[in-house]
Each structure stands twice: as C-alpha cells, then as structure tokens.
Amino acid sequence: MTSPVIDTPAAGAGAAARAADLWKVYGSGEAQVIALRGVSVELERGRFTAIMGPSGSGKSTLMHCMAGLDSATRGHLTIGDTALNGLGDAGLTRLRREKVGFIFQQFNLLPTLTAEENILLPLAIAGRKADPQWFQTVIDTVGLGDRLGHRPNQLSGGQQQRVACARALVSQPEVIFADEPTGNLDSRSGAEILSFLRRSVTEHGQTIVMVTHDANAASYADRVIFLADGQIVDELLEPTADAVLDRIKRLDVMSSPTARPDGPPGQRTVEDSPSATATGATE
Amino acid sequence: MLRATLKSLLARKLRLVLSGLAVLLGVMFVSGSFVLTDALGRSFDNMFSSAMAETDVLVTARPAIDVSELEGESVPGMLAAADRDAVAAVPGVAEVVGVVQADGARVIGTDGKVVASFGPPRFGANWTGETGGLELREGRGPTSADEIAVNVTLAELSKLKVGDRVGVLTTQPKKLFTLVGVFGYEGGLPGQGPVHEVRFTEPVAQELMLGAPGAYTSLSVTAAPGTDPAALRDAIKSRLGDKYVVQTGQEAAAAIAGDFKTILSLFNNILLGFAGVALFVGTFLILNTFSIIVAQRTRELALSRALGASRRQVIGSVMVEALAIGLLASVLGLAAGVGVGALLAKLAADFSSLVLASISLPLAAVISAFAVGIGVTVIAALLPALRASRVPPVAALQEVATPDRPLTRLTVSGASIGALGAGAIAFGLATSGDAVMWLLLGGVLATFIGVSLLSPVLARPVVSVLGRLFSWSVPGRLGRLNSGRNPRRTAITAAALMVGVALITGVNTTISSADRSLRGDAETGFQADLIISGQESPGVLPTFDEALLPRMRAVPGIGTVTAEYNDQALINEEPSWAAAVTDLPAVVRDLSLVAVAGSLAQPGPGEVVVDDQNATEAGLTVGSTVTVKLPKGEPASYRISGVYQRAPFYGGYIFGTDVVPGMRFPQPSFAYVRLADGADDAAARKGLEALLVDSPEMLVEDKQQYLDRELGEGAQLLLMIQILLGLAIVIAVLGVINTLALSVLERTRELGLLRAIGLSRAATMRMITVEAVVITVFGVLLGVAVGIGLGAAVVQGLADEGLSTLSIPWPAIGLYLAAGAALGVLAAVLPAIRAARINVLTAIAHE
Structure with missing residues (x-):
C-alpha cells in the first residue's frame, strides 16, 4: 500500500468486502431480536455502494458486521482476502488499521489534534509514513489546504467531516465504511462531502460503502442496496435520486402488516413487522 | 428534588465510591487514633492499679530535678531510712516496705551484649518478697549480695537461666551476680507491662541503683485493719511535712497512669495531625469530583432551572449529595477506625506484654468521625455547589455549555494566598512565642492552597514539557495531549499528591541540611582521633x-x-x-x-x-x-x-x-x-x-562512624513520617484513579473512534498510563518544589541553632519522582483496562 491505486475502477476486479449468509441475532428467548437474516452481499472493488432502508432494517448492523466492528452470529465475512471470522481483537484491530477506513455521522475527530494530525492519525497509529504526493492529492480533493493547522473546534461541521473523509482516504484502505456521513450536515456541506466521496471512487478507484436514508445521498453511489427487516430486498444500479425515492415508496407499499414467517433465508418478501422497530437499537 | 438528587447519586457509583473512600480513610485514621489511645490508656490504668492493689498509702520523694515529659526524664528524689522509721511509727500503719526502684539496670545477655529496650525502663529494684502481685515462677528471691532475680520478660529476652552468672551494668560498672530466681506477676504476666526488672537484695539495690546506702525511692504502706487509707495518708503527711508526696494507693496509680496518658495524648495528637493531612488531601479529591459532576450535569441542572428550580434548590441538591457521601463515609470510616484501632492496640499490647483493656468506642471518636467526615465533604462540595447554582437555564438548550473559563482570577488569588502563606511562615520563623506554631501551620496550609490554585496555570507548560518524554509514540502523544486538556482537573489531581510529597520533601530537606551542617562543622571542629x-x-x-x-x-x-x-x-x-x-x-x-x-x-x-x-x-x-x-x-x-x-x-x-x-x-x-x-x-x-x-x-x-551513628536518628524520624504520610499519598492516588476513570468515561466516543481507526488495546492502555504518569509526576514536581521551599524556610529559621547550610536531598527527590511515576502506572491500571475493554460500536453510539 505504498502507491496510489488508480487502476481498475470497473467491477469484476474482485470483491473488496463480502458477506455470505450473514445472521445477526441480539439477545435470546423472548427478548430475541433478529437484525440480519442471512444477508449475502458482495461489494465490488472500486465502486461506491449505498445501503438504504428504514430504521430498524439492519443497514447499520450490516455495515458494522462487514467492517469488523460487530461480530456476526452466523455467516462468512471477508475484507479483501482476509476472513473476519475467528479474528480476535488484535486481528480485528490490525484489519481496521490496514484495510478499513471509517467516516461516522458525528464525532469523528480527536479534539486535541489539528486537522492534519487527525488526518494522519491512522498512519501514525500503524507506524507508517504518508506518501507526500498522495497526501497532497487527498488534501486537494477535500479542499482543506489552508485549514490543516486548525483544531476541530475551529472548523465548521462540513469542514470537520471533510477532515474525516481525508483521514479515511489517506491510508488507501481496501474499503471505506461511511455511516450516514451527511446526516448531521446542511444540504450544501452534505453535497460537498458526497462529491468528494464520488470523486475518490471515480478518480482514485477507492471502494466506499455508505449507509444512508437520504435518497439524494444514495444517488451519488454506483449501486444502492435496499434492506428491510434484516434482509436485502432490492437493488438499484446507477441510481438517480428520483429512482431511489421511487423504489423506497414501492418498498413501503409492499410492506404489509401480515405476519412474516421466521423462515429460511433468501426469501424476498418484506413485511415491516412491529418487532422490526425494536431493532432500532442497532441503528 | 431530593429524589432526583439521590437517583443521580446512585447513577454515579464510581465517583461516589472513590470520593467516599478518601473521606472514609481519613475518618478511619482519626477514629482509629482515638480508639487506640483510649484502649491503651485504660490498659495502663488497670496495670498500675493492680500494681498498687496492696498499697494503701505510697510515700515518694519529690523529684530531685523535675522536667516535663517533652524535655526528658525527671530525676527521682530519695527517702532516707529515717523517713521509713518515721512512717512506721505513725499510728494505723501495719507495715512499711521500702522500695528501691530506678531505671538503668542493664543485663548482659548470653550473647555478651546488653539486652536492649526500645523505650520501656529497665528497672533495678530491691527484692521485697512476693508482694504487689509479684509471683516467683522459678527459683527464689535473692538473699545474698551477689544474687539477683529477673522478671520473665527479661529472662526470655536475655535467654538467661537460673544458676547462670550474669553481668549487670548499673550506675556502677559491670558486676557479676548469680541468677537465683525468675518472677512474673498475677494473671500469668511476664512483667508489669514491657519493663525489664532486676531485683537485688536491698543494700545492693541501694548502692548500685541509687548510689546512696539506706535510701529508698518510695515507701509502700499497708494500713492496719480498719484504718482508712485517706485518713492514714493525712496522718503520714502531717508527720513528714511537705518534703514528700503522700498519696493513697489509688491516687498513686492514677498519677502514674496520668503520666502515661500525657504521652499517649501527645501520641494521639501526632496521629491526628497526620490524619488531618490525609483529610486535607481528601478535600481535593472531593472538590474535584463534585466539580466534575457539576460540569457533567450542566444540562441537567440547567433543565431543572428552566423547569423552575431555584438556585437554592440547585445548591441544595449538590449539598445533599455531599451530605449523603459524608454521612456514609463517616459511618463506615468509624467502623473501620474501631477495627484498625483495636488491631493496633492488640499488636501494641502483645508487643509490650500489656493486658489489653476491652476495646470501647470513646465519644471523642464518634463526634470527631462525624464532624470531620461530614464537615470535610460538605466544605469541599460548597464551591462546586455555588458554581452549579450559576448555571443559566439557557445552558440546557446549548450544545456545549462549559467553555474553558479563564484562569486569571484563580491565578491571582493563588498567588496572593501563596504569598500570604510564605509571609506567615517567614514571620513565624522570625518571631518566638506561642503564636509561632499557629503561624507556621497556617502558613504551610495557605502555601498549599495557594500553590494548588496556581497549579492550573503551571499545568499547561509543565505537562507539555513532561509529555515530550512520551511523545515518541502515538499513544504517548495522545496521552500527553489528554492530560493537558483540562488543566484544572489535572492540576487539582496533581495538587492532592503535592501535599504529601511537599511535607516529606520539606522534612527530608531539613534533616539533610541539619545533617550536612552538623557534619560540616564537626568535620572541621572535631580534632579527636577516636x-x-x-x-x-x-x-x-x-x-x-x-x-x-x-x-x-x-x-x-x-x-x-x-x-x-x-x-x-x-x-x-x-x-x-x-x-x-x-x-x-x-x-x-x-x-x-x-x-x-x-x-x-x-x-x-x-x-x-x-x-x-x-x-x-x-x-x-x-x-x-x-x-x-x-x-x-x-x-x-x-x-x-x-x-x-x-x-x-x-x-x-x-x-x-x-x-x-x-x-x-x-x-x-x-x-x-x-x-x-x-x-x-x-x-x-x-x-x-x-x-x-x-x-x-x-x-x-572515629569521627565519621560517630557522626553516622548520631545522625542516623534523623533517618528513622524521616521513615516514620513517610509511613504516616503514606495514607495522604494513597488518597491522592485514589484521586488520580478517579480523574482517569472520569476521563475514560467522558471520552468513550473518542476511545471508540481511536479503536475503530486501528489503535490496539495495548496502545489504548499505554495512552491512559501516560496520562496518569504525567499527572503524578507533575504532582511530585510541585510537591518537591514546595517541599524544598518549606525546608529552606525552616533551615533559614533555624540558622541560629546551627543549621548553616541548605542541603537538598537530590537522590531522595529522584526516588520520589520515580515513585510518582510508578504510582501513576499503578493508578492507571483499572481505568486503562476499562478503556481497553470499550466496545467500539457502543462507544461510537455513546451520547
């Protein structure tokens, strides 16, 4: 990972992350909540994937499991060619350090460090040096040139999130997971962030997975995966905001209060059962 | 409001436990001292009244040289044989036993060395038969000039047996005797308390112990049946005149016990002094805890203000919390104090073969436990409570309502209080009289408070310099930045440690200067070769x-x-x-x-x-x-x-x-x-x-060996003081743990973020440890600086007494710094484990 990856923006170059028959169950007995019901998904290298779904659909859980932040109850997970199953804390830490980048909704930066120090923190933790050329590229991409010496409390919310994007990009991870990165921002700042993410995919071949419930945000992705009640229910390639909204409406209509059997995985019908809202805790 | 307060109290169990523990330890120290000295005091009462059980009236000479316990030993006076005959002639006297008893009979043990005593007297006395509770355990009493009997305590220590030839040093050089008997006292006791006793025949005792043939140190009078001891006392008094002290047996026992109690109460006051230091340090911890609680509850407090709570109610809610902690800590501290006091009393009694009176709870222990425990907590919580009442209702609506307040006012008041303290010390050392003690105490206290108030200003530069030592690694750098983050909190935590370290360093500097001065003068002045x-x-x-x-x-x-x-x-x-x-x-x-x-x-x-x-x-x-x-x-x-x-x-x-x-x-x-x-x-x-x-x-x-031995006592004193100040240090370390635990709690999300971007568990723990070490080393540095200042002031003040040079004990100070760093590592253990165990996901979601 010493030179920028600018090649292969196309699909088929192999999966950057993969989940096979992923189940996630919280609690047991009466209090049992099934967050993911046998999800299988492949996130292609060099593509921008959005995961959408209503609250409690399990979209955040899916991302957390795939990123190695949460453990799967059952199923197989890989990032690049590393299997997550059976990795201990040390292994997962190393994986996060070397192969994963994160952008969270809020509270993304360490208040004690400057913007530049925050950006370089993952590399510093890993004991690596930044490639100065790539660092410059990243800074230029997010447009932070004159703000590098500032501390987070001297930056606006949009600027802070741009620093977080730069931090995720600078170590050129296998995959960047972004959890509602624009959730806390006004629409202009949000659009800026999304453009940076888009550009890093298009221009630098970065793989990005983003959880969102904003159709406009999802329209920046190459592919949108729709989740409901712990299952993948639909998928949209080359989405537009209208198409995404349309699909969401259709999914809402499809949701009916009829009981859905806790049946075998792979079933493609979706009911928004009352129990699904209980999984809101995983959001 | 009360219920809301108690609920929020329970929600912060950790802080409750840690700050409560600080008070508890202090209260334990206070009440333990009272229980210990009370039990020992009553034990001495019992011992002396049983020793005087068969004496109706005791006649003693006034001391030849009377000095207080503080100045040294009084020189006992003597009675003549004629006095004894005069007393015997008083009507109502059944029997007069002349007693010869003086300190300074040193027995040479089987190893050729003098049997050492660690304070209790080594009495040489005359054999008066099996009276006053004395019981022969082996052999017989001495009947000829070269025979002695010893008590069981001494026989055991010296490993001497009946029949052995024994060398005894008295006011005269070594004399040889045959050990003919070993005696103990009623109730299976080896001696009356921890004293060593050698009994000679009467003329030998008079010659060797008093250097005055026919003299006695006291006369033990038995009244004839039906004679009232008090009446007999008055009769004897009028016969002998004012030259002698005449007391009934009971009065005499009380008087002797009273002397011991004077020493005990002095001992008690010393213990209480150290307890005071521990409690003073505890105040810092409580103040810090409540400040943090108030800061964390800002929105909650603002909300209650917005909902109509008055300032007074807000103050009340904080004070009730303090009261609850103080009360609980006092009760538990008192219980622990009784336990510790009883344990120490038992150890002391076993060590000195004293029959321990039953342990009881003196009223002073109860009153002081509650006064001190509740008082300290409530006073320490007062400032945070006032600050809480100033939270404006609008703070409930704001995102972050705790801007970093400027330190100017704190610094100015710290500097003035500190200067006042230094002035009081300087004035106290320069003047003489009763006020000196109070001036010095007040001065030292003010200095501590002043430096504590100044410490937030010092924290930033010092912590940043200290932190550079660790900045070579990412966790070290993060830890250093964290410790500089909240200078008030870092400073007050460090200041708590400062107090103990300053006292130890001050004493050490004084002792080392005294040592150096005397040594310097003696080295040039002493011309003797041996x-x-x-x-x-x-x-x-x-x-x-x-x-x-x-x-x-x-x-x-x-x-x-x-x-x-x-x-x-x-x-x-x-x-x-x-x-x-x-x-x-x-x-x-x-x-x-x-x-x-x-x-x-x-x-x-x-x-x-x-x-x-x-x-x-x-x-x-x-x-x-x-x-x-x-x-x-x-x-x-x-x-x-x-x-x-x-x-x-x-x-x-x-x-x-x-x-x-x-x-x-x-x-x-x-x-x-x-x-x-x-x-x-x-x-x-x-x-x-x-x-x-x-x-x-x-x-x-030679000169060197002599000085080393003579000045060695300073090292012992220092060791004692260090042990007694240990509790203050322990409380300060609790404060460090408290601060770190809170930091970990407050920065849960940050820790989660760091873990998410690849900081390992071990590195997380290192980060917390560096933060702790920076705080403790800062505290020790402050303490060392203040301590050297105090020591220098004392040396300056005692210049007349021959303290000519200031000698700073650098090796010891290096040791204190190392110990401070070690304490930091120790304090970090639990918070670091807690930080490392943080679940990344829940941390990110943490509000």
Missing part, C-alpha cells in the same frame, strides 16, 4: 569504669584520653545538662573550642565554664555565680571562670571533676582520644576495645 561513647537511651547514660582511664592512656599508640561525665542538673533553677571533664584544655583542643572571655583552663572546685549562648540567655559573665543542684547533691554555688563560643555540636556548662559524686552515673560517658604521632590506628583501637570488654554499650569510633 571517640568513646555509648548510645543513649531514655533514663540511661551508658558509662564505663573510670578506673580504666589510666590503663587506656597506657595502651601503645594512645596520646591523650580525656574523659567526660554527664548528668542533668538544676542550674539557677533551670533544668540543664552538666558536663564534667578531666582536662578542659585537652577538650578545647580536641573540639576546637574558642574562648570568648575568662580562662579555659581546667575549672577548679567551685568553678564552671559556660558557652556564650547560655551565658547571654542567663545573663552571666566571668565572675558571676550560679547555683547548681545535682541529682545526688545539695545546691551549691559555682563561679563562672570562662566563657567559650558555642560550637554547633558542643555547648553547655563544663565543670571540673568535683561535681562527679553528685551525678547518678558517676562514671565517664565520653572520652576523646588523641593518638600519638605515627601510631597504628587499628592496633590502638583494638587495645581500647579490649579494655572496654566489660562495658558492651561503649563504642570506640
């Missing part, structure tokens, strides 16, 4: 046979041997030490003494030489006369024949040998030896040691 002396112990001044002096002088290689005799004396009614020398010009030469006035020739009979300081204080000049009363003599007039300049290691009245017969130990206690030119040092020393074989307490030492 010094013969013995280690002093209370009531006993080790001596050697003066008949050895000519033989010492005859040892090959020995030039001169100058002997010195010492004892207490009343000089112009003032208790003083008197020295008598065989050859003053030799002493002047050996100790580099300088004449100020008159002559320093050997004082003739009726002449005395004095140092300039004593001369000035007593208004004496050459030719004036002083009245001198020695323990065994009548008052006599002496003329000042010379005045010499006081040396830091030598001063006082120097007589000729004419006063020696009036001393209790009429034998030399010191000798200054000069070797002949070209003499073999080792051979000469061996020759002297061979002569001193019968005086195992006496040591032949």
